[in-house]
Amino acid sequence: MEFVDLHSHTNESDGTSAPVELVQLAMRANLAALAITDHDTFAGYEKALPFARQHSFDLIRGIELNSRLYVPDAAQPRFVHVLGYFPSNEPAASFYSWLQRERESRRERNVKLIEALAERGIAITLEEVEARGKSLAGRPHFARILVEKGYAKNLDDAFKKYLGEEAPSYVVRDSHSLEEVIRIVRSGGGIPVIAHPIRLGLTPEQERQVLASAKQAGLLGLEVHHSEHSSATRAHYQQLAKDLELAPTGGSDFHGDAKPNVRLGEGVAGNVRAPRTLVDGLRAIRTIDHG
Ligand code: AMP
Ligand code: FE
Ligand code: FE
Ligand code: ZN
Numbered sequence: 001m002e003f004v005d006l007h008s009h010t011n012e013s014d015g016t017s018a019p020v021e022l023v024q025l026a027m028r029a030n031l032a033a034l035a036i037t038d039h040d041t042f043a044g045y046e047k048a049l050p051f052a053r054q055h056s057f058d059l060i061r062g063i064e065l066n067s068r069l070y071v072p073d074a075a076q077p078r079f080v081h082v083l084g085y086f087p088s089n090e091p092a093a094s095f096y097s098w099l100q101r102e103r104e105s106r107r108e109r110n111v112k113l114i115e116a117l118a119e120r121g122i123a124i125t126l127e128e129v130e131a132r133g134k135s136l137a138g139r140p141h142f143a144r145i146l147v148e149k150g151y152a153k154n155l156d157d158a159f160k161k162y163l164g165e166e167a168p169s170y171v172v173r174d175s176h177s178l179e180e181v182i183r184i185v186r187s188g189g190g191i192p193v194i195a196h197p198i199r200l201g202l203t204p205e206q207e208r209q210v211l212a213s214a215k216q217a218g219l220l221g222l223e224v225h226h227s228e229h230s231s232a233t234r235a236h237y238q239q240l241a242k243d244l245e246l247a248p249t250g251g252s253d254f255h256g257d258a259k260p261n262v263r264l265g266e267g268v269a270g271n272v273r274a275p276r277t278l279v280d281g282l283r284a285i286r287t288i289d290h291g
Contacts, residue, residue, distance in 0.1 A: 002032040002276040005265045006060065007083065007195065007223065007251025009258075010036060010044030013064075013133055014140040016256030019048035022264070027057055029265040032276045035251065037062035037083050037200075040093075040102050043135035060279070061086040063194060065102075067181040070142045071206060076165070080178050081195035083223065083249070084185040087282045095188025103136060109173040110137060116169040117162060122151055126254035140258065178210075179217040186218040191221075191289050193249050198233055211244055220285055225250025225274045227267035247281045250274035 009015030010022050015026065019036065022044070026034040034052075036045040045061045063084045068077045092149065110129060117124055125146055143158035146269035152158035176184070184272040185192040193212065202210060207246050211222070222241040224234055225248075241248040252272045254264040261268050 003030075003265055004033040004035075004274050004276050005029075005031055005251045005254065005272070006033075006035040006062065006085070006249050006274060006278065006282075007037050007064075007226065008034060008264060009064075010040050010048070010254075011133075011256070012041055012044035012047070012135040014036035014136070014138060014255060014258060015044075016258050017254075019044040021050045021051050022254075023048045023055075023059060024058060025264050027055065031265045033058035033060055033279050034264075035060035035062040035085060037064045037251070039064050039136050039138065040099055040106070041135040042099075046062035058271065058279070060282075061091075061189075063099075065181050065185070066175060067178040068175040068180045069200070069210065071210070078200055079175070080200060081220075082178070082181045083183065083193040083195045084188070084190035085221075085249075086190050087195065087279065089189050089287065091188045091190060095184065095190070098184055098188070105174050106136070106138060109171050110142075111168070112171045113139075113142065113163070116171055119163075120169055122146070122149075122162070124149075131274055139150040140148065144258075178214055182214060182217045182219050183198075186220075186287070190286055191220045191247070191282055191287055192218060193247070194219065195207055195223045196226045196228055196253065197222060197237055198226070198228055207240065208244075211246070215244060215246065219246065220281070220287075221249050221251060224248040225267070225272045227252050227262045227272055229271065231271070241256075246290055247278075247285060249278055249282065 010019045038044045065082045067080045067082055069080045070077050129137045129141050142156045146152040146158040182192045224237045252262050252267045254262055
């Protein structure tokens with residue numbers, strides 16, 4: 001059987017591998033296709049594309065976006081990651097400008113976060129943060145610097161003490177609802193997929209409700225294979241995707257040295273083995289309706 005990896009990050013966002021290195025890794029792992037799904041940027045995909053073309057390697061354009069979901073009876077919204085795939089067409093120009101605004105809003109948040117940390121005697125500059133996430137600098141980059149400078153023991157500690165929702169220096173970023181993000185991906189010509197659904201922490205009934213209403217908004221797929229999914233979890237989402245007629249997808253969510261136990265195309269201890277047929281499934285979806 002041939003395998004693919006439809007969820008990966010380069011150092012243009014919060015991964016540590018350069019785009020071309022990531023394609024080389026995928027080729028060495030004998031993967032039949034790779035999707036680069038950086039947070040809020042296509043820069044990694046675009047940098048890797050000439051190399052992939054030279055080697056006739058099937059590189060798929062993807063993106064990972066954040067969204068907010070209000071769950072009945074829960075005080076705080078959940079954050080839901082939405083993957084957007086463009087396996088057979090380019091995104092609409094409107095989608096690029098939407099992404100540009102997203103990156104600007106995150107940059108404004110980063111400036112506020114630096115101020116909030118400075119008030120607590122922590123010296124971090126925007127330049128330091130932006131040197132790490134080349135196209136997209138976010139909290140994971142702050143976390144690495146906080147650890148390096150000795151302000152936190154490890155990445156978790158950095159989120160707990162300074163960056164996470166519970167921390168006193170936390171700065172909220174403007175976010176869009178899950179439905180809005182799904183519609184934006186659709187109108188940009190992409191295939192919206194809910195990433196690592198296990199992280200939502202929903203009961204089975206809540207899950208069905210959320211996915212059914214997301215489908216109403218235009219959701220087309222569900223991430224079934226993921227390095228945080230056990231085999232039972234994977235079977236559960238496989239069934240759910242089937243019942244709700246959502247395209248199953250899967251990938252490791254490779255971040256390089258930022259998540260050293262996750263291997264490209266394999267996940268953690270081989271828990272991700274996404275078959276090539278998943279890509280055929282995505283390519284069979286017609287996203288642009290010519291009426
Ligand atoms: P940002 O979009 O810049 O606010 O950063 C969000 C990213 O930070 C998420 O996509 C996660 O990868 C990471 N993140 C959020 N919370 C935590 C946490 N508690 N521990 C580690 N990473 C986290
Ligand atoms: Fe990430
Ligand atoms: Fe994610
Ligand atoms: Zn990811």
